[in-house]
Amino acid sequence: MPSKSTKAQASTLGASKTATREESPVPEANESKVAIDTNTLQAFSDIVKEVIKEENDSLREEIIRAVPPINTTLEEYGGKLRDHDQGLTELDTRLVAMEANYQELKDRYEKLQRKTDDLENRARRYNLRVLGVPEGLEQGNPTRFMAALLQEVFGGGLEKPPTLDRAHRAPAPKPPQGGRPRPFIVCFHYYQEKELIQSLAREKSRLAFRDGQLLIFPDFSADLTRRRTAFNEVKEILRKQEGVRYGLLYPARMRISFRGETKVFNSPEDVKGFIDSRFGKDK
Template identity: 25%
Template sequence: MSGTRKDAEKHKKTKTAKQTQNDTDFDSDSMAAVVEELRALRKEHAEASKETKDALARVESTLKELTERTTKLERRMSDAEQRLGGKEDDMQRHQRALGYLLHREANLTAKCEDLEARTRRNNLRIYGIPEGEEKNDMLGFISNVIRTSLALPEELHLIIERAHRSLIQKPIEPDSPPRSIIVRFLDFTIKEMIIKEAWKHTGGVPHDGYKIFFDQDYTTEVQKKRKDVRSVIKQLKEKNIKAQCPFPAKLKIHLLSGVKTFLPLQMRQLCSQNWASIST
């Protein structure tokens, strides 16, 4: 009985020792696994830390580069603003200078136009004389034309300084209108008397079987304006409206209600209207 108990106790101790040995082996394995996991975590942490540091370094480098570029752009922007401000000031000065020059050019053009018109005061133009009739004696031919066509007294001294055809190209076609003849008188009053006498003949002055026309020697600019007025006068005459073209290029309309005079700008406005409404 006692032997059996001893064997049981011995067996129990042996079992306990084995259990303890097994627990010890398990703890050792668990500890090794934990250590291995810790090492792996440490390695991962080190790698992650290195990647983070590298990323931060790249970010810092990029940020530094962006800061430098931003600084350069700000500096360039500041320089550009300064240059732009200078250019705006220059543009304002140029605009003022251009305005002054345009105003001066307009004044000079008007003065030149006036001076040219004054130099032509003693001139008149004769239209409708066929090319070549003057032969080689323009002065003698023109003097005879003026005296015979206007029936001027023989004692009247015309005193013509010079006479010539207008300087445009000689017409080639035989049915083309002949060039006008420009006649310059020494005395302005003689020229005016001849013009007034010629204008008494409505529809032209008869001469040698054809009609000739006398007019002032206007400048090129005035001739262009008067040409526009004459086209309007032609339209008005078709509607039985009497009209004239006073100097330099005005439009005078004779209506039942009275006489109306229009400047070139007003005349262009009238062209867009119905002429029949103006005659009332």
């Protein structure tokens, strides 16, 4: 058991601690700390404001110094843009005039080309092309040879050899042995004799000559030949249709007669449209 003196000491110690806690100045310390923190924050705030003000002033001065050069540069570019705009306007005007001139020149060129082609074909109207004559048979005198050949091929259709101004092979390299012979271009002195030869050639289904076959065509220009050849596809279609009569007209038009109706077409596309409307698309 603890002695009475020990209990008295413990009691006295406890009372002393209680008195110490009651007499400790805690509120005064807290208030002092808050006051210090407030002063520190105020000072820090003032420093930050001063730094921000200095930075703003410095930035404002830099902006003020930078604006005039930028304005000068913008004015320069504005002037250049105005010059470019004026230049583009002038170019546009010149381009419009150039397009008009081009279209006029194009129309004139096409007109002159048609005239030139027409003149060329009129100059060839006395000519015929004869295909299938073996090389070397003319023996240096093609004009006399072709006159005799035509009389031989058409027999009784010609009372005498036709009068030829000239005859010659097409201007092309001589083919190798066994190759396709070059065609003959024959120029008749009389247009009527040339037409008679064409008529006799159409009447005969086959022109036999020395184990071969001759083909006779008008001597058209390359451009006109191309335009007339473009009708070959529709000619094949019309050939299969019953009751249809057709033929090519000069220079490159097709005449079709069907069920008492005759029409003339200027292009293969127009003929295809007629075929589709009359016979349907399944020919």
